[in-house]
Amino acid sequence: MSKFHIGLIINPLAGLGGPAGFKGSDGMAEQALALGVEARAAQRTQVALEQLLPLRERIEFLSFPGAMGGELLAQMGFAHRLLGELGDGPTTAADTQRAVQQLQAAGVALILFAGGDGTARDICAAVREGQPVLGIPAGVKIQSGVYAISPKAAGELTARLVEGGLVRLASGEVRDIDENALREGRVSARWYGELTVPEEGGYVQQVKQGGVESEDLVLADLAAWLEGSWESGVRYVFGPGSTLHGLAQNLGLETTLLGVDVIEDGQVIARDVNEAQLFALVDGHAARLLVTAIGGQGHILGRGNQQVSPRVLRAIGLDNLRVVATKRKLGTLQGRPLLVDTGDTALDAAFPDAVRVWAGYKEELLYPLGQ
Structure with a gap:
C-alpha cells in the first residue's frame, strides 16, 4: 500500500509568550526564553501525532530539521523525509513560508502546523488556494478558525482522513490580534484571509x-x-x-x-x-x-x-x-x-x-x- 503523505510544520516559538504574561509571542520569544519559559509546541504536536501511531505504517511525513518537526518525528518513529535546511538562530516567519511552499511543491495531501494566530498568518501568506491545512493549537492567541479544538482532535481528524473517512473541506478565517495594542489594554483584531481546512465529515x-x-x-x-x-x-x-x-x-x-x-x-x-x-x-x-x-x-x-x-x-x-x-x-x-x-x-x-x-x-x- 502506498504511503499517505502529510506535511508537518512546528513553530517552536509558539506559545512562549503566554506563561511569560506577554499576551502573545510575536517578537517576545527570546525574552520569554530568558525568563525560563519552556517551549510547548512540540509537546502539543506530540499529542496530535499520538492519535496517528496505529496508522504509522500507512503514513510518511514531510517536514523540516530539528524543532520544526524532524526531531519529534524521529523520536516517535514515524517515517519521514526532511526538506530544506535551517539556520542556527530562532526560526522566523520566512522559514514557515518557505516550508509551506516546499510542502506544496512536494504534493502533500494535508499540511499540519502547530502554532497560534501568528503562525496561521504566515501559512496564509504562502499557501496556494485550496491546499488543505489544519492547525494544532499551540499558541497564545487562537482566534482563527483554522485550528482543531485541541491537539488530540487534530490528530483524530487526520487519522479519519488517512483511514478513508468522509472529511469535509471548509473555509476558515485567519484572524490575529495586534499584540502591541493588547499589551496596552486595547483589543484590535484583523482579518488576514481564509484557509481551506478539513472538518468532520459524517453522513448527515x-x-x-x-x-x-x-x-x-x-x-x-x-x-x-x-x-x-x-x-x-x-x-x-x-x-x-x-x-x-x-x-x-x-x-x-x-x-x-x-x-x-x-x-x-x-x-x-x-x-x-x-x-x-x-x-x-x-x-x-x-x-x-x-x-x-x-x-x-x-x-x-x-x-x-x-x-x-x-x-x-x-x-x-x-x-x-x-x-x-x-x-x-x-x-x-x-x-x-x-x-x-x-x-x-x-x-x-x-x-x-x-x-x-x-x-x-x-x-x-x-x-x-x-x-
Whole structure:
C-alpha cells in the first residue's frame, strides 16, 4: 500500500509568550526564553501525532530539521523525509513560508502546523488556494478558525482522513490580534484571509427523509451549485456514469450516459467524444474534468472512461480534476481509497494522496486516492 503523505510544520516559538504574561509571542520569544519559559509546541504536536501511531505504517511525513518537526518525528518513529535546511538562530516567519511552499511543491495531501494566530498568518501568506491545512493549537492567541479544538482532535481528524473517512473541506478565517495594542489594554483584531481546512465529515443521514440520503436530491443540489458557478470560457468535461448524467439532466443538458461530453458556458458543445476529439478540445484551453467513482470498486479513471487518456489528463491538469460522488456511494467503499489506473505509471504516481469530492451543495470532501 502506498504511503499517505502529510506535511508537518512546528513553530517552536509558539506559545512562549503566554506563561511569560506577554499576551502573545510575536517578537517576545527570546525574552520569554530568558525568563525560563519552556517551549510547548512540540509537546502539543506530540499529542496530535499520538492519535496517528496505529496508522504509522500507512503514513510518511514531510517536514523540516530539528524543532520544526524532524526531531519529534524521529523520536516517535514515524517515517519521514526532511526538506530544506535551517539556520542556527530562532526560526522566523520566512522559514514557515518557505516550508509551506516546499510542502506544496512536494504534493502533500494535508499540511499540519502547530502554532497560534501568528503562525496561521504566515501559512496564509504562502499557501496556494485550496491546499488543505489544519492547525494544532499551540499558541497564545487562537482566534482563527483554522485550528482543531485541541491537539488530540487534530490528530483524530487526520487519522479519519488517512483511514478513508468522509472529511469535509471548509473555509476558515485567519484572524490575529495586534499584540502591541493588547499589551496596552486595547483589543484590535484583523482579518488576514481564509484557509481551506478539513472538518468532520459524517453522513448527515438525518437531513433526508427516512434517514437515507437521496441521490436525486443531492444531484439537484449539486446542479444548483454548479449552475451558479460556471466559469465563462472554461470547458467542463463530463465523464460517463449515472451520477454525472443525472447531474447534467438537472442542469437541463442532454449528455450521454456512457460517453464523455464537453460543456462550455452552460451548453453542450461536443457529445460522446473519442480520445482524439477530446484532446483537441482541451489542449491549450482552460478545462475542468468531472468524473465519478464506480460504486463499491472506487475507480475514477481507467475503467470505462479511457477517452480521458494520459495526454488529456496532462492537458487539463490534475489540479482541475473533481470527483462527483454522494456520501452514500463513498460509503460503499468502506474506507478503501479511490483508485486511478491510467496506464501511465508516471502519471499515476503524480496524483495527490487525496482528491476533492463534490458531494452536495457547496460541500466538498477530501478523500484518499490510491493506485
